[in-house]
Amino acid sequence: MVVSRSGSGVFSPLALAGILLGTFVALFPSRARGADTEAALIAWGHTIAMQGNGLPGNTACAECHRINGGGMPSVGIPRIAGQTETYIYREIRGVQEGTRYSPYMDGIVQNLSRHDIRAVALYYSTVRTPKLPDPASYDPALRELGRRIAHRGLWDRNIPACILCHGQDGRGIPPNFPYIAGQSTTYLMGQLISFAVVRRKDDPEGLMRGIASKLTHREIKAVAQYFASLDPPVYGKISEKNRPDRLRLIPEKEIPTP
Amino acid sequence: MTARSLILLILLATGLLLDPRPTGATGNQNFQFFAPPAEGTLPNGPLGRLIRQGELIFIHTGQYAPRYVGNDLTCESCHLDRGIKPYSAPLWGAYGTYPRYRSKNHQVNTLEERIQGCFRFSLNGTPPPVGSKTMKALIAYSFWVSRGAPVGLYLKGQGIVRMSKPARPPDPLRGKAIFEARCSLCHGLDGQGTQSDNDQVAFPPVWGPHSYTKGAGFYKVSKLAGFVKMNMPLSKGETLSDQQAWDVAAYVDSQPRPEDPRKAKGGKS
Numbered sequence: 001m002v003v004s005r006s007g008s009g010v011f012s013p014l015a016l017a018g019i020l021l022g023t024f025v026a027l028f029p030s031r032a033r034g035a036d037t038e039a040a041l042i043a044w045g046h047t048i049a050m051q052g053n054g055l056p057g058n059t060a061c062a063e064c065h066r067i068n069g070g071g072m073p074s075v076g077i078p079r080i081a082g083q084t085e086t087y088i089y090r091e092i093r094g095v096q097e098g099t100r101y102s103p104y105m106d107g108i109v110q111n112l113s114r115h116d117i118r119a120v121a122l123y124y125s126t127v128r129t130p131k132l133p134d135p136a137s138y139d140p141a142l143r144e145l146g147r148r149i150a151h152r153g154l155w156d157r158n159i160p161a162c163i164l165c166h167g168q169d170g171r172g173i174p175p176n177f178p179y180i181a182g183q184s185t186t187y188l189m190g191q192l193i194s195f196a197v198v199r200r201k202d203d204p205e206g207l208m209r210g211i212a213s214k215l216t217h218r219e220i221k222a223v224a225q226y227f228a229s230l231d232p233p234v235y236g237k238i239s240e241k242n243r244p245d246r247l248r249l250i251p252e253k254e255i256p257t258p
Numbered sequence: 259m260t261a262r263s264l265i266l267l268i269l270l271a272t273g274l275l276l277d278p279r280p281t282g283a284t285g286n287q288n289f290q291f292f293a294p295p296a297e298g299t300l301p302n303g304p305l306g307r308l309i310r311q312g313e314l315i316f317i318h319t320g321q322y323a324p325r326y327v328g329n330d331l332t333c334e335s336c337h338l339d340r341g342i343k344p345y346s347a348p349l350w351g352a353y354g355t356y357p358r359y360r361s362k363n364h365q366v367n368t369l370e371e372r373i374q375g376c377f378r379f380s381l382n383g384t385p386p387p388v389g390s391k392t393m394k395a396l397i398a399y400s401f402w403v404s405r406g407a408p409v410g411l412y413l414k415g416q417g418i419v420r421m422s423k424p425a426r427p428p429d430p431l432r433g434k435a436i437f438e439a440r441c442s443l444c445h446g447l448d449g450q451g452t453q454s455d456n457d458q459v460a461f462p463p464v465w466g467p468h469s470y471t472k473g474a475g476f477y478k479v480s481k482l483a484g485f486v487k488m489n490m491p492l493s494k495g496e497t498l499s500d501q502q503a504w505d506v507a508a509y510v511d512s513q514p515r516p517e518d519p520r521k522a523k524g525g526k527s
Contacts, residue, residue: 148297155339156291160493165444173452173460176443204443205491239453246446248438 038122045123048116055111061120064104068129073136073184077104081129082235086175086244088121094202101199134228136185139221146226149219157214162223165207171233175244176204182232188224196220291344291415292351294403305398312399315392316341319381323392328382329516330451330459330468333396336380336476338489342403344415345488345495351416353404369397379473382516418475419484424504428479433509436502440491449513465513473518476511483507 049067052058065071069081080088092109094100112120150170153161163170165177172179180188194200195212203209215223300306315322317340319332334340341349356369367375370393374385386392407413438447444461445451451463463469476482487503488495498506 152297153339155343158493158495160339164492167454167460168456168458171455173454205440205494207491207493210493233455235455238455239457241446241450241453246442246448246450247444247452248442248447 041119042123042126044116045119045121048112048120049123053112053116057107058111059108061108061124065124066129067127069124069127070129070132071184071187073132073134073186076184076186076190078187079129079132079183079232080124081127082232083125083178084172084175084235084238085118085121085125087178088124089117090202092117092121094200099200099202101194128234131182131232134184134186136225136228138185138225138229142218142222142225145219146222146224149215149223150226154214154219159211159214162227169230169233170227174235174238174242176247179233180227181230183228185221185225185228188227189220192220192224292407292413294342294350295405300402308395308398309402311391312395312397312402313340315395316399323386326377326381326383326386326392328384329463329470331381331462331470333376333381335462336485340403341400343489345417345419346485347417348403348415349400350404350407351413353400354407354409355412355416369400373397378519380470380475382471382519418481419488421480421483421487421500421504424501426501428483428504428508430505430509430512432502433505433507433512436498436506437509440498441506444492449510464510465515467516469515471516471518473520477515477518479504479507479511482511 047053048058049061049065051060064077065080069079069083071077071079073079091100092105092112093114095102095105095109096112109117149159150162153159153164162180165173166180167173167177170179170181172181191200192208192212192215195203195208196215198209198213201209212220300309311322316333316337319334320327320330336346337343337348338346344351352369352372356372357366358372359365360367360372362375365371368388370388373393373396374388377383377385437445437449441464445464446461449463449465450468451459452461454460470476476485483500483503483506486507487498487500491497
């Protein structure tokens, strides 16, 4: 996992210690997470967010997502503040592996080691920022349709209510189901379309690909603007019951075939 | 046309709605299932309020009928889309077919008694008495979503799909691998479900102390397999093969859960 760093000549004892620590943390997430190591990881994550990790191509995340993770609603750069560490980590890995099509992020994240990703994911999972204004147009005629899809689903097409998987009011069900409340209309529509045309295929079991491909453009607009009109959550403690090791995501290629 | 042939014609026409009780799951595209009354047509006044109350009990059973519920499930956990989704024993498939003989207790059961059964065995609770507000509300809600459904007929999509015998005997070991790959994301590797960030049940437990009992319909592997085949993973019904549905059901039902309340010593009755 740290091999990609070896060519870059950053093997100072400090960096090495950091890497070892990172490995340790990665292997034993809950036990090794003493206050010190967590603080060190967050600090490294903050550095990456501010100025990148120093390797070629790695732009500061803050240029697009802002240092507080609020994103840029006008151009559809997502809010990532308070999204869970597990989720942020998985999305960046998805971009690296090409399962998540992302022309903006593609070049930027290629040189992040897994330790870097963990650090920056942890950093953004801890920052808090208020919702930023969303300049996207809002169509009042679609309000009821959006609400209905969110809360009831379209079961005649086997589409469950979004809130069944994205939690009450789109607050997410940490760690695997991201919050979608308070995300911008542009971003939400973009991702739903991306799932529908299978440019984004990092969703476990193809859950979102299945759902998005059955929605019409009008429905996508309606449900996107509905969730965009809500407030994003501020998580307290994520319940112990939802430990990532209990709710394991198994890569698609390992799913047994009939 | 004689009155007789007219009746015959009507019978034939309604017969189109009949479910041949498919053995093994078949695709259901292009088929119109019975459709409950549209939203927003709920009557005002006491009837409307009672129906709405029943709907709330159905979705948030532990919250609106706490004294009758003994686990983390709600009616909707198994009867999806508020008791409307086909193949998850929808209310509209049941309403017109009770009273009905049930081999479970060798009696002709009313709909109230059937619902009491779900409280007792599936919700591990105490059945609400027939005259209770809870029961009246649930019956009113069942009545409403079944409005316009023909009486006395088994409609397409009613009940749980009856699975034909699998090619190989159901195997919990194979089932475990399927569970871990396809179900653990939501129900957890240990089957205990997932909580929301404010500690509510998000995905229900499928075994263990807070799930259905050994007296429940789902404790029959064939029933559970039929449910899973058509409904699970959520939104991905009919993606498991019949064999996989049998295997994963065998695994889930091989795990520990509360005793059948009819057998449990000191259990609720």
